[in-house]
Amino acid sequence: MRKMVTQRRKWLILIVVSLGLFMDLLDMSIVNVAVPRIMLDFGADMNITAYVITAYMVTIGIFEPVTAYLADTLGLKKIYILALIVFTLGSSSCAMSWSIHSLILFRILQAIGGGMIMPLALAIVNKTFTKKELPLAMGLMGIPLLVAPSLGPTLGGYLVEVHNWRWIFWVNVPIGITSMLLSHILLKEFETVRKKLDLRGLILSSIGFASLFLAITNGSTDGWTSFKIVSLFIMSAITLLLFFALEPITKDPLLDFRIFNTRVYSAALFVTFLLMVYLFGSLYLIPLFMQQLRNLGPFASGLILIPEFLGAFITLPLSAVLLPRIGAVILTVTGMILMILGIYPLTHLQVITELHSVEMHLFVIGCGLGLSIMPSMTLALSALSEELVNQGSAFLNLVRQIGSALGVSILTSVIDQRAHYYMQTIKENVSASNTIMLVGQFMSHFQAVGYTLDQSKQLAVAYAISFFQQQASVQAFHDAFGVAMIASFLGIIPALFLYKKGDKSG
Structure with missing residues (x-):
């Protein structure tokens, strides 16, 4: 793949992939500042509104472990574009949500795409550039990795104060559509392999990482020693220990x-x-x-x-x-x-x-x-x-x-x-x-x-x-x-x- 890509095309790919990455990472910090306005708009209490953040993180814990399998078997380009589509669709749906429950549901949809964008973007860049070119490419790719989370609270605060909280989701749509189109034009499909889905590993990792994210995100509010949080940590520990114990002896591990x-x-x-x-x-x-x-x-x-x-x-x-x-x-x-x-x-x-x-x-x-x-x-x-x-x-x-x-x-x-x-x-x-x-x-x-x-x-x-x-x-x-x-x-x-x-x- 590296030999087939011209120098000019490589750097264009880097720009396009960084654009998608910027959109994904911006969303991680831009939403937090809007939580009080979302509560006010929907008349929701803090406990249910917190799941606007929590549901996103838990979904990432479920879907991110299977990202590599999907990219390996279906194609890195195909899954990356699909992730952009799902994230953009989820963003527009969040902007049009009519209740706190619909917003949480659409945040789950958004997270399915968002959780896959960064690992796929890193893999694309790593497979596009030579070992000699990679440090510069990754260094430039690091700009959205640091700038987007830093810019999120500023942009989110501006949109919430000057417009309304729905704009923190609308802002993703033009970026997402642009990233999809340019990725379709510039990216070539990478090699795929045939292997079975490790269903046992998927179930164990999904339960384990979802429980872990749920415990982490709720620990500060529910109390780290509360029955709910301790139970989640125990469930996470048991399932992840099983996952890490069984994966080395699985033929096609997740x-x-x-x-x-x-x-x-x-x-x-x-x-x-x-x-x-x-x-x-x-x-x-x-x-x-x-x-x-x-x-x-x-x-x-x-x-x-x-x-x-x-x-x-x-x-x-x-x-x-x-x-x-x-x-x-x-x-x-x-x-x-x-x-x-x-x-x-x-x-x-x-x-x-x-x-x-x-x-x-x-x-x-x-x-x-x-x-x-x-x-x-x-x-x-x-x-x-x-x-x-x-x-x-x-x-x-x-x-x-x-x-x-x-x-x-x-x-x-x-x-x-x-x-x-x-x-x-x-x-x-x-x-x-x-x-x-x-x-x-x-x-x-x-x-x-x-x-x-x-x-x-x-x-x-x-x-x-x-x-x-x-x-x-x-x-x-x-x-x-x-x-x-x-x-x-x-x-x-x-x-x-x-x-x-x-x-x-x-």
């Missing part, structure tokens, strides 16, 4: 275990997982802090993330150029050190911190992400034989999805639990005299602007409570940023194994 024989690929799985915890954690924490504690709107809080993707935009091509010269270890470790340096000041972030200071730290984080995120994925897929690329790409993307979901869920739990802890600490440690003094200061302020004594007293007490709650929340966010920083620290360990024989870094 997951070919030969992909794990490659050290670089296995190391890349851990690096990707921890990077996704960090990436989606940082994309989640900053807008949440700005909206909850600084009262910024979704659009304004999303704009603060722009320096992060600008930093990534600068260093992603640089990492592609440097990868063949200095190897993945130096690039990935350097990137993670930059990520640590960028997020450490955020562990001391205050409500009064200047926004330009926050943006500067996010720029450093973006530079680090740009250096570290693509080398591991590039080496992971290039280390596999061509027959295993579809398998490797699908499982790598599944790990990426688990990391992103777990990152958001864990950090949500950290904020909720630590805010409660710090509020209790404040209650125990702040003296009555200090509280009375604070209330007195607030009363004086309200009386000075024209409120009566009784009104000033009520407002002062409310403001004092709000002040203590704000202090507790700020400290909780500090802990959450610290957890994200730990993920980056941990990522350095598997990154040390991202070398090939002959690498200068190895």
Whole structure:
């Protein structure tokens, strides 16, 4: 296939595949900002509305393991275009949904296509470019991988505030149609193989990964030790243990275990997982802090993330150029050190911190992400034989999805639990005299602007409570940023194994 594709056509294919990938990844972060408006529009409570996000993740857990089989047997081009069609159809259906239940149903349809787009896109690029060309191609492909999730909250906030939440789904339609048509024109079909569907593996993996995603996405709200979440984790553990035990002895396995024989690929799985915890954690924490504690709107809080993707935009091509010269270890470790340096000041972030200071730290984080995120994925897929690329790409993307979901869920739990802890600490440690003094200061302020004594007293007490709650929340966010920083620290360990024989870094 590589020999049959001209140089010009290769780069056109990269652009088209990146367009589809951008659409898919944008959707992962653009929907979150619309949840409050969706609740209001449909008169739904938070528990049912949460399934707009949860149903999407669970569906990915069911369908992503079978992606490689479909691509291997039916054709990579055919399944990729089908994934674009399903995702685009699901997006337009979501935009036209008439109830919260119909929206959840159409999100499931959207996820069937969305879950397959990225692993298929990675496989297409890996099979189109030569080993020598692949680092640059993957580096450029990494731009939508980082830019789309960063841009999602900004674009989503704008569409929700200026238009309405339905536009976060309509925006996918023209991109999807364009991607379909250009993919049909530019892509040539890849080789296929004949093999039976591993139905047992499909059932076990579907139950296992769906249960895992359901537990992860609901753990922060239902409680990690609740009967429901513990039961889901147990079900996931049992079915996935059976899946991983039986696949190596299955004739035509859904997951070919030969992909794990490659050290670089296995190391890349851990690096990707921890990077996704960090990436989606940082994309989640900053807008949440700005909206909850600084009262910024979704659009304004999303704009603060722009320096992060600008930093990534600068260093992603640089990492592609440097990868063949200095190897993945130096690039990935350097990137993670930059990520640590960028997020450490955020562990001391205050409500009064200047926004330009926050943006500067996010720029450093973006530079680090740009250096570290693509080398591991590039080496992971290039280390596999061509027959295993579809398998490797699908499982790598599944790990990426688990990391992103777990990152958001864990950090949500950290904020909720630590805010409660710090509020209790404040209650125990702040003296009555200090509280009375604070209330007195607030009363004086309200009386000075024209409120009566009784009104000033009520407002002062409310403001004092709000002040203590704000202090507790700020400290909780500090802990959450610290957890994200730990993920980056941990990522350095598997990154040390991202070398090939002959690498200068190895």
